[in-house]
Amino acid sequence: MKHKQIAKRFWQSGATPMQTAADASERYDDLINLSIGDTDFITDERIIHAAMEDALAGHTKYTNPQGDPELIEAIQNFYRAEYEMNLAKNQIFVTTSSCMGMELVLMTILDPEDEVILFSPYFTPYKQQVELALGCAVEVETSEEDGFEIREDRLRAAITPKTKALILNNPCNPTGAAYDMECYQMIASIANEFDLIVICDEIYTDYMYEMPFVPFRSLPGMAERTVTLNSFSKNYMMTGWRIGYIVAEPHLTATMKSINENMVYAAPSVSQRAALHALGLHKELKKIYTEEYKNRVYYAAKRINQLPYASVLAPRGTFYLFMNIKKTGLTSAEFCARAMEEAHVAMIPGNAFGKAGEGYVRIACTTGTATLEKAFDRLAKLAF
Structure with missing residues (x-):
């Protein structure tokens, strides 16, 4: 308007x-x-009741801005058990939804006019989120004829000196595509070659029908240039709780924390307790x-x-x-x-x-x- x-x-x-x-x-x-x-x-009634009991017990105040320490520890335990990945506490930042998490990531890494590659078709908010962070969204098209797979030639053609990052959503909303290790390795190679940050939107990890899910940051050498977004909305039927988290290197999570303190300070305490109990039922x-x-x-x-x-x-x-x-x-x-x-x-x-x-x-x-x-x-x- x-x-x-x-x-x-x-x-x-x-x-x-x-x-x-x-x-x-x-x-x-x-x-x-x-x-x-x-x-x-x-949401599963056990999660609701446990969160309610925690609220009655006093978990209604601000948490640590990084996240409830118990939830952060539970996320560490989850990654260790599920993916054999060891995360430090300062690599985890709890967010008020993964949508807010994406905006925090983009605000953290982008200078004005930095470019972010989106694989089209992409989750609708990505473009506006990049632009809100004063970046420029660059579309790399995928096609049904290729199974909506990411083509290396198209990706390379889109990279410029201003390219800072790419967003990888696996499995993908809206196409339902699921990327295999060959695709991962191609993207990792290009990210290393051009010094790119790979922002991984991994909120549908439980819905892989042909192969097991593998976190992108688990690839050799990728942890330091990968930012992972996850959420409790889809895997745990918790859309209205608006709770998610980011996994990234400490210098990034520290900056996100600083930005977030000026927006919402910390994620909702009761939602964080619900997330804690949800992980135990995964x-x-x-x-x-x-x-x-x-x-x-x-x-x-x-x-x-x-x-x-x-x-x-x-x-x-x-x-x-x-x-x-x-x-x-x-x-x-x-x-x-x-x-x-x-x-x-x-x-x-x-x-x-x-x-x-x-x-x-x-x-x-x-x-x-x-x-x-x-x-x-x-x-x-x-x-x-």
């Missing part, structure tokens, strides 16, 4: 396609919402939710490939599907508008995820299979 009281850099900012879909979703009582990636599960929750979401995305993929006007790659990770709707002849926004109006099914148009997203829509399988069945029965009636 253009207004003299608003900073000029925000004059061109309008509602994102994600926000537009969310606003439109209120128009229909029978809407099936497959747009926003918010789970239909509530193996049990992973078994339940990973299997459930795998069943959902495989069912949805089967139904998509039965539609005469759509197709999708086999699911590899996350609980999203990036549906190709190019046969309809519509733009992604036009298709989503028709699906909303005629089928009362909400999805996110692919143009929300960068230039390479046009011709696709993102489906979030965050509702049960019975509801997905209803959604695809409706979509099957659309004619183009």
